[in-house]
Amino acid sequence: MHLSPIGKFCQQQWEKVTEHYPYATVPLFVVMPNHIHAIVSINQETEPAVQKTARETLAIVVGGVKRSVSSFAREHKIEFGWQSRYYDRIIRNRGEGNNIANYIENNVARWDSDEYYSKEP
Template identity: 85%
Template sequence: MCPPCYNDRKSPRASFHDYKAGIYFITICTKDKRHYFGKVQEGIMQLSPIGEFCHQQWERVSEHYPYATVPLFIVMPNHIHAIVSINQETEPAAQKTARETLAIVVGGIKREVTMFAREHKIAFDWQSRYYDRIIRNRKEGNNIATYIENNVARWDSDKYYEKEP
């Protein structure tokens, strides 16, 4: 029998979503929100070498994961925002839920960036988890896209903003 805490745990799954396919808004942060990926200067995101590599990985998602597309993303100094679309019609995604497949994509990018950092002797670490939200309709998707597109311009007021020492 499971301990009581397992029985009381709320499922992270949305009851209105079948998880066979989906479009998600995700946010991935660096550990302790350290500015590994670069800095915002005069309203422009200046990517560091690891930030540039991370950016390239997001551009190439469909090459590595044919069931996933990323129509919009931004690499910020200490986090990434992306819209990720999962298509369950292609293998191996058909064998998993879209959320599980999304975790494979995010985990793959995190792994590649971590390997790049180690190979180039760059101090780097990710926050252990990431945030995902199902995009439920066009209006919500448009609002999220606007948020991502304006992220650099709003950096000083962003909830992830912290000045580097």
């Protein structure tokens, strides 16, 4: 996968999530041409002032990443927009986590069969 400048910036933001949100870690993610897959772990004990559910806290993390990438796009005059919502799923057990991790790790190799695949840049 060859990332565009905005894709590279997005990747950097996901790599630095814990710097901005100490209660969140991202053990696995992949930036695709038109979407992102990530496993985000929320540890609410790390941030005792956070009195939100894990799903609300995840929304803060995802919103922060989306905001920084959008700002980068505006600063560099790159036409860009996020879809308004994102799909989240709470991983309930190791087997489910392994299946999701496998999907993320192999997503790049399956890109040309993805329903959103486009040869356009």
